[in-house]
Amino acid sequence: MKMRAFMSQAKPAQARKTRIQAQNEGLILDAALEVFSAYGYRGSTVDQIAAKCGLSKPNLLYYFRRKEDIYTAVLERTLTGWLEPLRALDPDGDPVAELTGYITAKMELSRDNPEASRLFANEILHGAPMIGKFLKGPLKDLVDAKAAIVRAWIAQGRLASVDPYHLIFAIWATTQHYADFEVQVRAILGDKSDPTVVGVKTLITLIMDGLRPR
Amino acid sequence: MKMRAFMSQAKPAQARKTRIQAQNEGLILDAALEVFSAYGYRGSTVDQIAAKCGLSKPNLLYYFRRKEDIYTAVLERTLTGWLEPLRALDPDGDPVAELTGYITAKMELSRDNPEASRLFANEILHGAPMIGKFLKGPLKDLVDAKAAIVRAWIAQGRLASVDPYHLIFAIWATTQHYADFEVQVRAILGDKSDPTVVGVKTLITLIMDGLRPR
DNA sequence: TCCGCTCTTGACCATTTGATCAAGAATTAT
DNA sequence: ATAATTCTTGATCAAATGGTCAAGAGCGGA
Structure with missing residues (x-):
């Protein structure tokens, strides 16, 4: 699995997308997210993805020439929204409210997009062969910026150190954790209600006020 | 990938292990842990494992007849030690000290056995096809027991609710997180010093006292 | 020493799987 | 309508890979 530029453009020639093209690429990427997140890159087959979206394998490979291209395209598409909550962290807001909001937003994102979460988890778990540069670049930059905000809040005495x-x-x-380790969570809690509602409450209590009785 | 009884005994006949047998099985399992944790079950090949421990592929398959047998054997061997820190949680100890100790022990375990952590992470991420019964059985039982202890501490007013x-x-x-997402942590922090020393300190502060200034 | 059991391996097999290609069907533009 | 372009697919290929087998080498107990 090679690490090309960073994110490849699927179709260099012919920028104009036809109707069928847009539709089928959408189908493929939806199916690919499901399959890749469930079985990992190597564990997934092009046939599986093709079957899931009702296209023949050669037809699928007409839109994405290589399996790797499908994978990077799914990663790219999913990556976009993933950082939004952190980006929204507002230096002018109340620190506790901002961080509580961030936790809540991140939890909702995990609950509503568990496949995306697992896709990233798998990619990083195996050394981030595709998004390594993204981690060291855009992600690091964003985290650096937000860490500075938190540091400022701490310096102002508005957060613990x-x-x-x-x-x-x-x-x-x-x-x-609630997305990536879902089966474990469900195995322990039983498959009753949505674990994330108690989860987010517990988490906020924990991170904001801690366990030590006041 | 089928889910047999729960954990298979590699060699049903011939309980006695010869010297060479014990040594080679050890070599194989060590190599298999490295390979499986790095590439996942499907991403790993028998050849890779054989190469890593210096055995020929047929020779390796003489000790473990199927790839799946190697995998379950590694899981089984690693699983044993994994729950030790939680088991050590003492109902008669001081709650804050006990939980701080647990966090510390778990962090050390992750730092010293990142491959084991990633092996489990991968297994669970993909639906725990092999250790599903372990999660719902022994693991759930242990967690239930320890949760009861924590609940009692809370009832006594010795911990926040x-x-x-x-x-x-x-x-x-x-x-x-420090084992499973190591590449991400290093991408953001830079590969300087060991992240877990500041990590565990931060974590204990967070979980014990929270962010809100007192 | 010698016999039986354990260990090792080169050669080989069947299946899976990513990818190609040529030819035909459908769509679009003129 | 018709020509050009886009889309679709059955057939096929080569490589990778899990697993087998028979034959030989090595080891240990009597």
Whole structure:
């Protein structure tokens, strides 16, 4: 699995997208997200994806010439929305409210897009062969910026003194846990109600006020 | 990938293990942990594992007849130690000290055995096809027991009121994050010093006292 | 030492799977 | 309508890969 530029444009020639093209590419990427997130890159087959979206394999490969191209396209499409909640963190807002909002938004994102979460988890778990540059570039830049905001809040005495980077890691880890480790959560809790409603409440209590009785 | 009994004994006949047998099985399982944790089940090949431990493929398959057998054997061997820290949670200890100790122990485990952590992460991420019964059985039982302890502490007013299950999830998620998402952590922090030393400190502050200034 | 059991391997097989291609069907533009 | 372009697919290929087998090498107990 090679690491090309960073994100490849699917069709260099012919920028204009025909109706059928747009529709089928959409179908393919939807199916690919399901399949890749469930079985991983190597565990997924082009046939599986083709079957899931009702296209023949050669037809699918007409739109994306290589399996890898499908994978990077899904990653790219999903990546876009993933950072929105963190981007929304407002330096002018109330620190506790901002972080509570961030946790809530991240939790909702995990609940509503578990496949996307698992897709990233799998990619990173295996060394981020495709999005390594994204992590060191755009992601790091955004996190640096938001960490600075948190650091400023701490300096103003509006938050307890913690390392902003590890705070962000903790929020990522805890919220994505409900998507990435869903089967484990359900195995322990039983498959009754949605775990994320108690989860987000617990998390906010934990991160804002901690366990030690006041 | 089928879900047999639960964990198969590699060699039903001939209980006695010869010297060479014990040594080679050890080599194989060590290599298999490295390979499976790096590439996942489907992403790993028997040849890779054989190469890593210096055995020929047929020779490796002499000890474990199927790829799946290697995988379950590695899982089984690793599973054993994984629950130790949680098991050690002592109902008679001081709640804050006990949980701080648990977090510390779990973080050390993740730091010292990142491959094991990633192996589990991958298995669960893909629906726990092999250890599903383990999750619903032994793991759930242990967590139930420890959750009851936490609940009792809360009832005694020695801890803030949070859902014990989600507290445990939060500890799992945050500590394992440093192993499972290591490349992301390093991409953002830079590959300088060990992230877990600041990580565990931040985590304990967070979970014990929270962000809100006192 | 010698016999039986364990261990090792080169050669080989069947299946899966990513990818190609030529030819035909459908769509679009003129 | 008709020509050009886009779309679709059955057939096929080559490589990768899990697994087998028979034959030989090595080891350990009597």
